Amino acid sequence: MSNALSALQGAKFDGLVKVADAGLQGMITLRGDFADAKLQAAVKEATGHDLPQQRAMALQGDTGVAWMSPDELLLLVPYAEAHACVAGLRAALAGTHHMVENVSDARAFIALSGADGLVREVLAKVVPVDMDPQHMPEGQMRRTKLAQVAAAIWMQAPGEARVVCFRSVGTYAYDVLCTVAAPNSGVGFYAS
């Protein structure tokens, strides 16, 4: 068995906020018909959560489910369990129109932590999203463009944000976030 490495291999940066590799996280892409009872049951079985509403996500520890589009979900599971979880989903959804794939190793996972206002500000510098707590509350998944690449972002807790992007652009996303989190680059747009 090869030794699994996260895309950024533990990189860390301490500036306006802390930018760090969030480590290995099991991620599963699931596409299908949300109205299908079999799919709803399979998601509940795999993550312990109900199907999320539009743009919502539910997360407990490193297990959760996020709404990606009207027919796509991102399931978060512990890294080591991803393969078994995919096999379980395939078995549960046999005969239903669906697609399920383990994408854990295709992604880079970045954590931002610090004062809530500054974390929001650092993201707001590179995404075309209103990062105000009213528009980007915790428990909301937002897929958008981070500088020049596609990314999914969410607020995990006050002062804790997560960024997911393709592994091939992981270093780029990390470098961009470190640049906009440079010390003394604070604007103070959001209240901390």
Added chain:
Amino acid sequence: MLTLHCPYCGVHADETELASGGEAHLKRFGPGASDEEFEGYLFMRENPKGVHFERWRHAYGCGKWFLAARCTNTLEVFGTYPAQTTEPPQHVRDAISAKRPGWKWREFS
């Protein structure tokens, strides 16, 4: 800057998140069509100064196609609606009529 409401995500997506897909409501003419119809389908496009209907894709978001009615002159957006629609829905037509009385675009008005 153009900001369009994605009918699938429910977010106000910035232009940089979107990919433009050209004119909306094109009717395909394929095998069996006359040369004029086929030429019109392939090449003839509206280029209005004013009300226009376009296809857009939320490329960096949900990845879905949707249609938008907007003014090319002022960038005012009258409404967006799912791509599985063969003609502008009534509420979008009403929104345009309220701002641009007597508007006309191809066979719609």
